[in-house]
Amino acid sequence: MELVRRLKRADVHGSILGLLQWDEQVNLPPDSGDRRAQQLALMAELHHRAVSDPAIGGLLQDLERDRAALDEADRVIARHARRDYDRATKLPAEFVTEKAVLDSEAFHAWREARATSDFAKFRPYLERQLEAARREAAFVGWGDRAYDYCIDRHDPGMSAAQIEVLFAELQRDLVPLVREITASPVRPPVDRLKGFAVAGQQSFLREVTTALGFNYCRGRIDVAVHPFCSGDAADTRMTTRYHEDKPLDALFSSIHETGHGLYEQGLPIEHLGTPLGQATGMAIHESQSRLWENQVGRSRAFWRFFEPRFRAIFPGQLDAIASDELYLAINAVALSPVRVESDEVTYNLHILLRFDLERRLFAGQLAVADLPAAWNQRTRDLFGFTPANDAQGVLQDVHWSGGAFGYFPSYCLGNMIAAQLWYAARAALVGLDDDFARGDFSRLLGWLRDGVHRHGRRFDTRELVRRVTGEELSPAHLLRYLRERYLPLYLPATR
Amino acid sequence: MELVRRLKRADVHGSILGLLQWDEQVNLPPDSGDRRAQQLALMAELHHRAVSDPAIGGLLQDLERDRAALDEADRVIARHARRDYDRATKLPAEFVTEKAVLDSEAFHAWREARATSDFAKFRPYLERQLEAARREAAFVGWGDRAYDYCIDRHDPGMSAAQIEVLFAELQRDLVPLVREITASPVRPPVDRLKGFAVAGQQSFLREVTTALGFNYCRGRIDVAVHPFCSGDAADTRMTTRYHEDKPLDALFSSIHETGHGLYEQGLPIEHLGTPLGQATGMAIHESQSRLWENQVGRSRAFWRFFEPRFRAIFPGQLDAIASDELYLAINAVALSPVRVESDEVTYNLHILLRFDLERRLFAGQLAVADLPAAWNQRTRDLFGFTPANDAQGVLQDVHWSGGAFGYFPSYCLGNMIAAQLWYAARAALVGLDDDFARGDFSRLLGWLRDGVHRHGRRFDTRELVRRVTGEELSPAHLLRYLRERYLPLYLPATR
Numbered sequence: 001m002e003l004v005r006r007l008k009r010a011d012v013h014g015s016i017l018g019l020l021q022w023d024e025q026v027n028l029p030p031d032s033g034d035r036r037a038q039q040l041a042l043m044a045e046l047h048h049r050a051v052s053d054p055a056i057g058g059l060l061q062d063l064e065r066d067r068a069a070l071d072e073a074d075r076v077i078a079r080h081a082r083r084d085y086d087r088a089t090k091l092p093a094e095f096v097t098e099k100a101v102l103d104s105e106a107f108h109a110w111r112e113a114r115a116t117s118d119f120a121k122f123r124p125y126l127e128r129q130l131e132a133a134r135r136e137a138a139f140v141g142w143g144d145r146a147y148d149y150c151i152d153r154h155d156p157g158m159s160a161a162q163i164e165v166l167f168a169e170l171q172r173d174l175v176p177l178v179r180e181i182t183a184s185p186v187r188p189p190v191d192r193l194k195g196f197a198v199a200g201q202q203s204f205l206r207e208v209t210t211a212l213g214f215n216y217c218r219g220r221i222d223v224a225v226h227p228f229c230s231g232d233a234a235d236t237r238m239t240t241r242y243h244e245d246k247p248l249d250a251l252f253s254s255i256h257e258t259g260h261g262l263y264e265q266g267l268p269i270e271h272l273g274t275p276l277g278q279a280t281g282m283a284i285h286e287s288q289s290r291l292w293e294n295q296v297g298r299s300r301a302f303w304r305f306f307e308p309r310f311r312a313i314f315p316g317q318l319d320a321i322a323s324d325e326l327y328l329a330i331n332a333v334a335l336s337p338v339r340v341e342s343d344e345v346t347y348n349l350h351i352l353l354r355f356d357l358e359r360r361l362f363a364g365q366l367a368v369a370d371l372p373a374a375w376n377q378r379t380r381d382l383f384g385f386t387p388a389n390d391a392q393g394v395l396q397d398v399h400w401s402g403g404a405f406g407y408f409p410s411y412c413l414g415n416m417i418a419a420q421l422w423y424a425a426r427a428a429l430v431g432l433d434d435d436f437a438r439g440d441f442s443r444l445l446g447w448l449r450d451g452v453h454r455h456g457r458r459f460d461t462r463e464l465v466r467r468v469t470g471e472e473l474s475p476a477h478l479l480r481y482l483r484e485r486y487l488p489l490y491l492p493a494t495r
Numbered sequence: 496m497e498l499v500r501r502l503k504r505a506d507v508h509g510s511i512l513g514l515l516q517w518d519e520q521v522n523l524p525p526d527s528g529d530r531r532a533q534q535l536a537l538m539a540e541l542h543h544r545a546v547s548d549p550a551i552g553g554l555l556q557d558l559e560r561d562r563a564a565l566d567e568a569d570r571v572i573a574r575h576a577r578r579d580y581d582r583a584t585k586l587p588a589e590f591v592t593e594k595a596v597l598d599s600e601a602f603h604a605w606r607e608a609r610a611t612s613d614f615a616k617f618r619p620y621l622e623r624q625l626e627a628a629r630r631e632a633a634f635v636g637w638g639d640r641a642y643d644y645c646i647d648r649h650d651p652g653m654s655a656a657q658i659e660v661l662f663a664e665l666q667r668d669l670v671p672l673v674r675e676i677t678a679s680p681v682r683p684p685v686d687r688l689k690g691f692a693v694a695g696q697q698s699f700l701r702e703v704t705t706a707l708g709f710n711y712c713r714g715r716i717d718v719a720v721h722p723f724c725s726g727d728a729a730d731t732r733m734t735t736r737y738h739e740d741k742p743l744d745a746l747f748s749s750i751h752e753t754g755h756g757l758y759e760q761g762l763p764i765e766h767l768g769t770p771l772g773q774a775t776g777m778a779i780h781e782s783q784s785r786l787w788e789n790q791v792g793r794s795r796a797f798w799r800f801f802e803p804r805f806r807a808i809f810p811g812q813l814d815a816i817a818s819d820e821l822y823l824a825i826n827a828v829a830l831s832p833v834r835v836e837s838d839e840v841t842y843n844l845h846i847l848l849r850f851d852l853e854r855r856l857f858a859g860q861l862a863v864a865d866l867p868a869a870w871n872q873r874t875r876d877l878f879g880f881t882p883a884n885d886a887q888g889v890l891q892d893v894h895w896s897g898g899a900f901g902y903f904p905s906y907c908l909g910n911m912i913a914a915q916l917w918y919a920a921r922a923a924l925v926g927l928d929d930d931f932a933r934g935d936f937s938r939l940l941g942w943l944r945d946g947v948h949r950h951g952r953r954f955d956t957r958e959l960v961r962r963v964t965g966e967e968l969s970p971a972h973l974l975r976y977l978r979e980r981y982l983p984l985y986l987p988a989t990r
Contacts (some may be wrong), residue, residue: 012537015530016511023514028730031712035510035729035767042507046541217526234530235523272530 001074003059004274007081010050011273017043018230022237025224052088060085072458073276080275080457083156090140099132103402110401117391119372122401127368129403130361147362150406154282155413157460160359163409166416170475171352175382177482178346181333184490188332189325193317196247200313205240205251208306209258212292213445214238215265227253229260229289233269233277236261247314248330255297259289262445266453275457282407283461284452286414287421294344294415295422295481296444298331301436331489337379337387338396344415345482346383351412353378354397358405417465419478421448424469496569498554499769502576505545506768512538513725517732520719547583555580567953568771575770575952578651585635594627598897605896612886614867617896622863624898625856642857645901649777650908652955655854658904661911665970666847670877672977673841676828679985683827684820688812691742695808700735700746703801704753707787708940709733710760722748724755724784728764728772731756742809743825750792754784757940761948770952777902778956779947781909782916789839789910790917790976791939793826796931826984832874832882833891839910840977844877846907849892853900912960914972916943919964 020043024036063070063078070078106125113122137149148159210216219236231237238257242250263285271277279285296302307326311318318326333343339350357374360366366374375394376386387393399407426432429443451468458464465473515538519531558565558573565573601620608617632644643654705711714731726732733752737745758780766772774780791797802821806813813821828838834845852869855861861869870889871881882888894902921927924938946963953959960968 009537012533016515016534016538019518019534020511020514023518027715029711029713029715031710032714032730035727038507039511039514042504043511215526216524218524219527220522220524232530235527 001059003056003063003081004077006050006053006056006059007077008273010047010053010056013043013047013050014273015232015234017047018232022230022239025226025228026222026237026239048088051084056081056085057089076456076458077275080278087140087153091136092139095132095135095139099136099403102128102132106401106403107398110395110398114391114395117389117395119390119394122395123368123371126371126400129400130368130405133362133403133405147359147406150362151409152406154407154410155284155461156281156457157462158281158283158409158413160362162462163355163413164359166473166475167352167355167409167412170348170412170416170478171382173475173479174348174352174482177479177486178333178335178349179384181345181486181490182335186328186490186492188328189321190248190329190332192321192325193247193329194245196244196314196317198242198244201242201247201250204310204313205254207309208251208297209254211439212255212258212262212296212441214258214261218265219261221254221257227257229257229264231264233265233267233272236264247317252293252297256289256293259292260285262292262448263288263453266445266449267456268454271456278457280452280455280457280459280464281461282410283413283417284464286410287417288448288452290344290414290418291421291448295418296436296441298344298485299433299436300327301433303327303330304437305439328489331485333486333490335383335385337383337385337392340396345486348412348415348478349382351408353382354408355412358408362405413461413473416473416475416478417461419481420465420469420471420474421452422481423477424471496554498551498558498576499572501545501548501551501554502572502770503768505542505548505551508538508542508545509768510727510729512542513727517725517734520721520723521717521732521734543583546579551576551580552584571951571953572770575773582635582648586631587634590627590630590634594631594898597623597627601896601898602893605890605893609886609890612884612890614885614889617890618863618866621866621895624895625863625900628857628898628900642854642901645857646904647901649902649905650779650956651776651952652957653776653778653904653908655857657957658850658908659854661968661970662847662850662904662907665843665907665911665973666877668970668974669843669847669977672974672981673828673830673844674879676840676981676985677830681823681985681987683823684816685743685824685827687816687820688742688824689740691739691809691812693737693739696737696742696745699805699808700749702804703746703792704749706934707750707753707757707791707936709753709756713760714756716749716752722752724752724759726759728760728762728767731759742812747788747792751784751788754787755780757787757943758783758948761940761944762951763949766951773952775947775950775952775954775959776956777905778908778912779959781905782912783943783947785839785909785913786916786943790913791931791936793839793980794928794931795822796928798822798825799932800934823984826980828981828985830878830880832878832880832887835891840981841878843907843910843973846903848873848877849903850907853903857900908956908968911968911970911973912956914976915960915964915966915969916947917976918972919966 017040020036020039024033024040028036060078060082063074064082067075067078102125106122106129109125110122113119133150134144134146137146138144140149142149142152151158151160151163206216206221209221215236218234219231219238221238221240223241224239225241227238227240229236229238238254238261240250240254240257263279267277267279269277303326307323321329331343333345335346336342339347342350353375356378357366357371360374361368361371372390372394375390379393380386397408399405425444425447429435429447432444435441435443452464455464459467462473465471512535515531515534519528519535523531555573555577558569559577562570562573597620601617601624604620605617608614628645629639629641632641633639635644637644637647646653646655646658701711701716704716710731713729714726714733716733716735718736719734720736722733722735724731724733733749733756735745735749735752758774762772762774764772798821802818805821816824826838828840830841831837834842837845848870851873852861852866855869856863856866867885867889870885874888875881892903894900920939920942924930924942927939930936930938947959950959954962957968960966
């Protein structure tokens with residue numbers, strides 16, 4: 001239909017914008033940023049024009065006139081296309097311009113503030129970003145429910161109240177669990193992994209990601225400063241970065257991005273650019289990357305197959321590392337004040353902290369001026385220490401400088417969903433560990449394709465979880481998984 | 496002014512299109528061509544819309560109303576922007592669509608015809624391309640001067656009649672010169688160059704192109720099936736390809752592309768996207784690539800500096816090759832029926848042949864049906880042999896399948912201009928060989944920047960040559976250069 005044709009055409013604009021961004025991170029010569037800024041600005045403008053084309057609005061109205069006559073697929077298209085169209089058209093042009101300027105200024109203020117660990121420099125910009133988020137929510141029709149609007153943008157159907165319940169339950173058991181693990185005398189030999197040549201890392205990583213099912217005929221992996229996955233089912237582009245003394249970093253960040261990539265590649269390509277061919281939301285996306293990175297990639301069964309191959313490529317480097325030591329390094333846990341340096345156990349604490357602060361900021365229970373003190377207090381509550389300074393604390397993440405509120409919770413929701421999917425898959429697929437030990441990941445991928453990937457945006461986050469796992473979204477599975485994986489490693493005597 | 500703003504904006508569209516094409520050759524996953532086709536089609540449409548925007552037409556009319564009041568720079572802009580705008584707008588939409596379909600069909604027919612060496616399969620498409628070129632010329636206002644229109648598109652101000660005079664003069668002396676050189680018993684030891692690891696080639700090539708002046712902070716070089724140079728002064732992207740047993744191929748094709756890249760990088764970046772910041776035409780562009788590749792890159796002085804560095808990277812591979820032998824391999828000459836396999840001496844014969852045939856086709860003196868016979872006859876006249884088949888003869892080049900008539904002459908004009916610039920530079924810059932022998936190419940580059948690059952499209956091809964060399968464009972310099980470089984190598988006794 002004409003609406004689908006127009007949505008797909010608008011999406012081609014978006015895909016070109018995405019390629020410009022990918023190329024900027026991967027290939028752009030150091031002094032060519034000025035030109036890329038022009039190209040990005042033009043393409044963003046053309047993309048916005050395409051997605052906010054009044055013709056789409058007219059076609060949507062036609063469709064909405066007789067909802068009862070629509071089949072299920074068209075109802076999905078109508079619902080999400082309306083959602084996207086409203087967001088693209090309800091924001092006044094002056095607001096969009098003002099916000100773009102604010103984003104740029106706030107980013108530079110944040111960078112400067114972090115470099116000097118001086119929150120005062122960032123404070124007025126953060127206040128303005130909060131205000132902008134409130135105005136944006138009102139423009140789009142969410143009234144004063146600004147934080148819910150932010151959350152729903154990333155994870156359709158989720159709300160702050162729901163997340164509060166889930167996170168409270170998680171926190172109750174996670175904090176003592178982290179305390180147990182980090183009190184253990186067991187020390188992973190991470191520092192003894194040294195001198196892993198990049199070429200060998202590349203070839204091992206390629207073997208692993210290919211085995212997991214990434215289709216390199218429709219995708220690639222390159223080097224960039226930050227690992228990410230961009231593109232879509234037609235052309236999926238991942239990045240990683242190498243360090244000779246941190247061979248597990250490139251490997252696991254690549255498995256993580258492969259999880260995102262497998263989701264994109266599993267979306268129905270015939271619906272590319274329409275809600276039937278797009279990801280559900282951030283939390284589900286993150287569940288796919290985390291499932292492959294953690295539940296699969298850090299499992300004994302996975303390493304049963306890949307350890308000999310890893311050792312064959314790096315015999316000298318791994319000679320002095322026993323098998324159990326390697327496995328412990330793969331599952332290293334250590335408290336850090338910095339989110340991006342955290343392992344899969346303690347990572348969740350960082351999100352609990354951020355969600356709590358965001359929620360209170362939006363509820364008017366916390367002033368931006370009081371944010372550093374609140375950050376440090378919550379860190380003491382959850383981690384048991386105080387960050388050395390604001391650069392290592394409240395200023396560590398870029399997200400808020402761009403007004404990306406309601407984004408952090410998706411990471412932890414993704415962890416919960418990954419664990420919930422993991423146990424559901426194991427129940428459905430008998431002998432999964434034997435598959436992995438043979439280097440065969442196809443049954444798990446097939447199960448995810450069928451239960452998650454192929455549906456596009458058909459179901460909202462919680463409904464999708466319910467359908468594929470048969471249960472409501474719950475932190476219980478994540479807690480169970482963390483206990484089952486980490487307690488035997490760090491508290492072997494108690495098992 | 497507003498016209499400049501719009502031209503620059505249209506050019507940003509073009510630069511995105513260019514990046515999509517570059518990425519297609521360098522990075523595109525093998526199965527992602529469908530998506531790229533969508534992206535290219537959309538971007539070509541948006542680019543065409545931008546360059547044919549009626550607002551540009553209106554601004555041009557305003558400007559043209561009082562030509563006398565324009566300063567020199569604005570006159571250049573008005574002249575070329577009018578030229579570009581007319582071409583973008585005078586072709587009826589149906590013709591453009593029809594031509595795009597023809598290009599695609601003719602390309603596939605040509606590929607099939609070449610694979611089976613069956614000219615009959617290509618003939619109807621070539622006839623249609625000739626007809627399309629005639630119609631296009633008429634639409635744009637060139638009446639029945641279709642071939643002149645084709646030539647002028649690539650090299651503003653040039654005509655078939657002018658080229659005919661230049662090429663006749665070149666042919667008279669070149670044919671006997673080639674005969675002398677190829678009759679020589681001297682045989683370059685090209686086949687003894689073997690086993691040059693790609694990493695070493697890459698590092699040597701990077702050193703050479705950096706020394707020549709390519710700015711890698713605003714450009715890059717990657718691997719692609721065919722070497723090319725794309726992008727502009729803001730972001731110049733070259734490609735090459737490596738073969739372990741043909742180390743001189745990647746090196747000289749990269750020096751060639753560096754010549755194109757240096758021209759782009761020398762165009763005034765503040766005028767990027769306007770006629771003041773664009774290249775004069777194909778022949779001048781080719782003169783830059785050829786000058787650096789041949790006159791500079793194959794000179795004794797160049798190798799005085801780079802030979803020790805080349806040997807340091809590849810000691811084993813070059814041990815058994817004496818210095819004189821290496822220099823001979825660098826300047827190998829051999830008759831081949833295939834243009835793209837030819838050296839700088841015999842290459843020109845291939846162009847003389849093609850120009851003669853194109854001219855007669857457009858003049859109605861040669862029917863497409865008679866083209867293979869005419870091709871073979873001209874090959875016998877110029878080369879002294881007959882191609883083994885049409886695949887090695889009339890079907891070897893892709894150009895005509897896309898209707899790219901009048902393009903071949905630029906290659907040979909570029910060779911002439913390169914030689915003419917070379918002698919002018921040597922007259923102006925005393926001690927240039929000493930510069931090269933020290934690895935210093937900055938005076939030559941500065942001279943080209945000043946005489947050629949910085950002018951953009953200010954002067955047409957012949958006027959630019961006249962201004963920078965003080966003489967009319969002539970083949971005499973190319974003939975002198977070929978004699979001075981190749982006779983001592985191949986006929987040492989006669990010197």
